[in-house]
Amino acid sequence: MAVDFDTEVQELAAQYADSRSAVLPALRLAQERHDGWLPPEALEEVGRALGLTPAYCKSIASFYDMLHLQPVGQRMIEVCTNVSCALVGAQQVLEAFERELGVRAGETSEDGAFTVRTVECLGGCGWATIVALDERYRTRVQPADVPGILEELRNAD
Amino acid sequence: MPIEAKQIVLAGADKRDLTQLSEYEAIGGYQALVKARGEEPQAIVDELKTSALRGRGGAFFATGQKWSFIPKPEANPNPHYVVINADESEPGSFKDNEIMARVPHRFLEGALITAYAVESRHVFVYIRGEYTGPYDVLVAALEQIRERSDILGDVTIVIHRGAGAYICGEETALLESLEGKRGQPRTKPPFPAIQGLYDSPTVINNVETIATVPAILEMGGTAYAELGVPSSAGTRLVSLSGHIVNPGNYEIENGMSLRAIIYDLGGGIPEGRALKAVIPGGSSTVVLSADEIDVGYDYDSLAAVGTAMGSAGVIILDDRCCMVQLGIRVSEFYEHESCGKCTPCREGTRWMTTILRKLEAGDASLAELDLLISVCDRINGKCLCPLGDTAAQAVASYVAKFRDEFVAHLDFRGCPFGDESPLHNVTAPVAQHFHHPTVQVPG
Numbered sequence: 001m002a003v004d005f006d007t008e009v010q011e012l013a014a015q016y017a018d019s020r021s022a023v024l025p026a027l028r029l030a031q032e033r034h035d036g037w038l039p040p041e042a043l044e045e046v047g048r049a050l051g052l053t054p055a056y057c058k059s060i061a062s063f064y065d066m067l068h069l070q071p072v073g074q075r076m077i078e079v080c081t082n083v084s085c086a087l088v089g090a091q092q093v094l095e096a097f098e099r100e101l102g103v104r105a106g107e108t109s110e111d112g113a114f115t116v117r118t119v120e121c122l123g124g125c126g127w128a129t130i131v132a133l134d135e136r137y138r139t140r141v142q143p144a145d146v147p148g149i150l151e152e153l154r155n156a157d
Numbered sequence: 158m159p160i161e162a163k164q165i166v167l168a169g170a171d172k173r174d175l176t177q178l179s180e181y182e183a184i185g186g187y188q189a190l191v192k193a194r195g196e197e198p199q200a201i202v203d204e205l206k207t208s209a210l211r212g213r214g215g216a217f218f219a220t221g222q223k224w225s226f227i228p229k230p231e232a233n234p235n236p237h238y239v240v241i242n243a244d245e246s247e248p249g250s251f252k253d254n255e256i257m258a259r260v261p262h263r264f265l266e267g268a269l270i271t272a273y274a275v276e277s278r279h280v281f282v283y284i285r286g287e288y289t290g291p292y293d294v295l296v297a298a299l300e301q302i303r304e305r306s307d308i309l310g311d312v313t314i315v316i317h318r319g320a321g322a323y324i325c326g327e328e329t330a331l332l333e334s335l336e337g338k339r340g341q342p343r344t345k346p347p348f349p350a351i352q353g354l355y356d357s358p359t360v361i362n363n364v365e366t367i368a369t370v371p372a373i374l375e376m377g378g379t380a381y382a383e384l385g386v387p388s389s390a391g392t393r394l395v396s397l398s399g400h401i402v403n404p405g406n407y408e409i410e411n412g413m414s415l416r417a418i419i420y421d422l423g424g425g426i427p428e429g430r431a432l433k434a435v436i437p438g439g440s441s442t443v444v445l446s447a448d449e450i451d452v453g454y455d456y457d458s459l460a461a462v463g464t465a466m467g468s469a470g471v472i473i474l475d476d477r478c479c480m481v482q483l484g485i486r487v488s489e490f491y492e493h494e495s496c497g498k499c500t501p502c503r504e505g506t507r508w509m510t511t512i513l514r515k516l517e518a519g520d521a522s523l524a525e526l527d528l529l530i531s532v533c534d535r536i537n538g539k540c541l542c543p544l545g546d547t548a549a550q551a552v553a554s555y556v557a558k559f560r561d562e563f564v565a566h567l568d569f570r571g572c573p574f575g576d577e578s579p580l581h582n583v584t585a586p587v588a589q590h591f592h593h594p595t596v597q598v599p600g
Contacts, residue, residue, distance in 0.1 A: 015313075015315045016315070017236070017355050018336060018337070018355060020336060020337035020338075021317075021335060021336055021337045022337065023337040024286075024317075024318065024319070024320050024334070024337065025317070025318060027320070028286075028318070028320060059339060060337070060338070060339060063322060063339040063340060063496075064286070064319070064320035064321045064322050064340075065320070065321030065322065065586070066286045066287070066320040066321035067320050067321075081486075081583050081584055081585060081586075082248045082440075082486070082490060083248055083249065083399070083436070083440060083472055083483065083486055083487065083490075083580070084248065084249055084398035084399050084472055086486060086579060086580055086583045087398075087399045087400055087472070087474065087478070087579050087580070088399070088400075088579070089579065090583070091579075091581075091582065091583045091584065094584055104589075105584045105589040106589040117586070117589060118584050118585060118586050118589055119287075119321075119586055120246070120248070120323065120490055120493060120494065120585075120586055121246060121247070121248040121249070121250075121323075121440075121490075122287050123245050123246065123250065123251045123253075123254045123285070123287070123288065124251055124254065125248070125249055125250070125251050125396060125398035125399075125404070125470065125472070126251055126396060126397060126398050126404040126405040126406060127251075127404070127405075128398060128404070132287065135287065135289045136289060136290070137289075137290060
């Protein structure tokens with residue numbers, strides 16, 4: 001696994017004049033291999049593969065919203081609550097997820113199955129409310145859709 | 158659609174699946190590239206200058222002029238780079254999403270023509286990390302031309318995914334991010350044309366700008382320049398969202414009236430409600446009140462009323478909306494997305510949010526409304542990049558144009574709209590780690 005990871009990161013790095021450019025794709029890859037977040041060993045693996053310190057990798061990971069330095073649920077539910085989505089009821093969609101899962105925005109359900117959080121504009125304002133389910137957009141989500149979405153995610157496992 | 162629109166960027170996409178190479182070639186796809194390669198690179202740059210195309214990312218810089226800043230290879234032996242800004246993150250804007258998803262080959266053709274014009278062999282597409290759908294389409298399109306040396310030539314195209322940071326849409330922050338650093342803007346000069354990616358000559362253009370290039374080569378710069386209005390040649394994809402009957406992207410000729418965009422294309426305001434305000438070019442732009450929409454949607458006309466096309470994200474607000482609540486949500490966005498490099502932006506956006514929250518709660522005095530404007534003034538023009546400026550200008554415009562409503566929050570000792578407004582107590586990302594809507598915010 002470690003060898004595979006190094007090989008894959010090296011292939012990413014080969015696309016750039018400076019291998020440091022591969023740090024974002026490498027962190028993303030590491031995150032996929034560590035249950036959706038970046039524990040210290042993931043930062044070490046990326047650092048080793050690219051000749052960077054773990055501290056440097058952490059300084060990058062802490063800057064970007066999609067890289068997580070804390071554990072997350074098995075499925076990530078991200079509700080856009082920026083202006084366009086909020087105007088057509090994004091807050092009510094968020095609250096439906098919070099209610100169904102017994103969590104508040106930014107938290108993970110007790111069984112570890114779902115993290116719910118709000119995110120800034122996802123660039124789908126014409127199809128609001130946008131909810132990203134494991135980074136796949138669901139468009140025109142209404143509060144009434146929420147139980148069905150959760151059911152669907154549970155059955156997909 | 159009630160109005161016959163001139164389509165340039167999305168031409169043909171309603172009738173055919175232009176994500177397929179064969180379909181795109183069937184309507185003459187990649188022929189503009191062949192034509193371009195039959196001429197000298199300088200001739201392409203000149204054609205772009207003739208077309209009067211200006212950047213569609215928001216800054217509206219003349220594209221041909223930008224290309225002409227790139228030194229000739231003999232003058233600067235470093236590799237030349239083409240970097241395409243596909244980090245579309247401006248609230249209200251979703252046009253590049255649709256362009257990449259529906260006409261990926263036109264976009265790639267534009268990228269290859271651009272590379273030829275500035276004598277580059279390296280194209281990087283910096284696409285925002287959240288755009289998984291458009292990313293997959295681009296990767297598939299690139300795969301279709303992978304074996305086509307007649308198309309790709311000696312150019313490599315790398316699609317680089319961001320990881321969630323609005324600031325990376327700022328061109329120098331984007332370059333930092335592409336170099337594997339935190340996405341914090343650089344000081345200018347040096348400008349990217351001279352020292353951009355890896356300190357080498359780099360041209361950076363927006364997705365829509367690039368996707369317009371093939372049409373300009375096909376029809377000629379002169380014909381393109383005749384579309385639209387003199388200050389704003391050509392077409393523009395306008396993203397309509399918010400309180401509008403038919404939200405979506407509409408390709409219009411520049412200069413169409415904003416009223417026609419809202420009522421003829423967009424179908425007006427739902428549920429028979431009244432229009433209150435329009436954010437004309439993404440949340441970074443100065444708001445327009447309902448009586449200011451008889452204005453052409455073009456650079457000069459919007460500048461004359463003190464605002465801008467920006468990234469063409471038109472957000473419609475009906476009469477239920479509280480402008481203080483809008484201020485909070487917009488301010489929270491910029492607070493969250495401030496990269497932290499410049500103090501006025503990093504601290505100022507937080508203060509804007511804090512004061513706006515006090516106003517909304519009815520705990521503020523008239524002096525604090527003045528303080529809000531003072532904070533905006535102290536951000537504006539005092540940072541490396543426009544993020545803080547636009548936050549300050551946008552929020553200050555809500556106060557300037559809806560001052561009575563802000564003052565009513567003082568007189569009423571609370572929000573006159575309350576939860577009637579859809580922007581009431583919205584949980585923003587910046588807030589979710591510290592409090593919940595039902596919890597009182599200290600201070």
